[in-house]
Amino acid sequence: MDKKQTTLKDIAEKLDVSISTVSRALQGNPRISQRTREKVLELAQEYNYFQTKHINPFSVNKINAVGVIVPSIKYHLYAMAISGIEAVLEQHQKQIIICQSNESYAREKILVKELMDIGVSGLIVSLASETKEFDHFLEVKEKNTPLVFFNRLCDEVDSDKVIIDNFKAAYDATQHLISVGCKRIAYIGGPKILQISTTRLLGYKKALTDANIPVNEKYIEYADFTREGNLSTARKLLYSPEHPDGILAFSDQVAIGVMLAAKERGLKMPEDIAIIGFNNEPVDELLNPTLTSIDQPSYEMGVAAAKLIIERIENFDKPVSREVLKSQLVIRNSTNKNKA
Numbered sequence: 615m616d617k618k619q620t621t622l623k624d625i626a627e628k629l630d631v632s633i634s635t636v637s638r639a640l641q642g643n644p645r646i647s648q649r650t651r652e653k654v655l656e657l658a659q660e661y662n663y664f665q666t667k668h669i670n671p672f673s674v675n676k677i678n679a680v681g682v683i684v685p686s687i688k689y690h691l692y693a694m695a696i697s698g699i700e701a702v703l704e705q706h707q708k709q710i711i712i713c714q715s716n717e718s719y720a721r722e723k724i725l726v727k728e729l730m731d732i733g734v735s736g737l738i739v740s741l742a743s744e745t746k747e748f749d750h751f752l753e754v755k756e757k758n759t760p761l762v763f764f765n766r767l768c769d770e771v772d773s774d775k776v777i778i779d780n781f782k783a784a785y786d787a788t789q790h791l792i793s794v795g796c797k798r799i800a801y802i803g804g805p806k807i808l809q810i811s812t813t814r815l816l817g818y819k820k821a822l823t824d825a826n827i828p829v830n831e832k833y834i835e836y837a838d839f840t841r842e843g844n845l846s847t848a849r850k851l852l853y854s855p856e857h858p859d860g861i862l863a864f865s866d867q868v869a870i871g872v873m874l875a876a877k878e879r880g881l882k883m884p885e886d887i888a889i890i891g892f893n894n895e896p897v898d899e900l901l902n903p904t905l906t907s908i909d910q911p912s913y914e915m916g917v918a919a920a921k922l923i924i925e926r927i928e929n930f931d932k933p934v935s936r937e938v939l940k941s942q943l944v945i946r947n948s949t950n951k952n953k954a
Contacts, residue, residue, distance in 0.1 A: 763775045799833065
């Protein structure tokens with residue numbers, strides 16, 4: 615295969631799939647299996663497919679646009695953050711290119727390369743849940759392209775970052791579960807490789823320790839962000855001989871999985887089990903019971919990330935910034951035992 619003339623047809627023939635399958639895989643279409651998608655992305659990268667889409671991919675000229683990569687825009691947090699980013703960029707007459715990694719490390723690498731090849735002025739990124747190596751971002755830094763991480767980030771790359779205090783948020787949420795009488799409190803994190811999940815775990819453990827409640831490793835589980843995975847993890851805890859009476863979940867999606875498993879198990883909320891999620895999704899108020907959740911200032915997070923990228927574009931050598939925004943525990947019926 616000629617690396618300089620790579621086409622969709624070339625990739626399709628090499629993998630023995632249809633051209634439409636390759637096209638859908640490159641677009642992250644959910645109809646394409648994860649295994650096929652990764653094979654297509656890996657081959658496309660190997661044969662520089664994305665480079666051939668541009669007249670001069672090695673041009674030092676930058677386009678008047680900022681690339682934004684998020685795990686999924688279906689999450690309310692990222693939809694709101696993108697709105698905040700776009701509002702700031704518009705004020706500075708810059709365009710926005712929005713990409714979804716779909717939680718895939720392979721796709722994230724391809725997206726970074728493609729955005730760099732077209733010459734974006736900077737990158738704003740929230741990491742995919744599969745990402746545990748960061749060479750693609752170190753290359754961005756080596757090429758002196760402004761880079762800002764928000765919400766999900768890594769300490770391995772020295773760049774501007776926008777987060778909430780995840781340790782404190784998890785600590786406060788666990789304290790709330792303790793205050794309503796929970797004794798057997800579990801934590802369901804995201805994938806272990808996610809730094810944000812580990813930080814929340816530490817906050818959860820510290821709250822238990824400060825309340826003289828032993829940390830039971832059997833009450834610590836991890837979800838994979840799929841509906842089936844969330845439900846399976848919740849069932850593992852709730853069908854155990856001595857199930858938790860309180861659960862702090864990594865996200866509202868995970869918490870909803872816990873609520874479904876609790877109803878299936880015949881547990882009443884919050885009498886038998888109290889549940890807290892993260893992100894304060896709009897659907898939380900429509901659930902039965904309504905879901906207690908940590909509200910993250912997602913729009914403000916996007917605004918802060920966009921302001922940092924603009925500052926970095928205008929002054930690349932300025933000191934690195936780390937902005938920590940405040941979160942808030944929104945108490946609803948899933949933990950409000952007094953109201954129940």
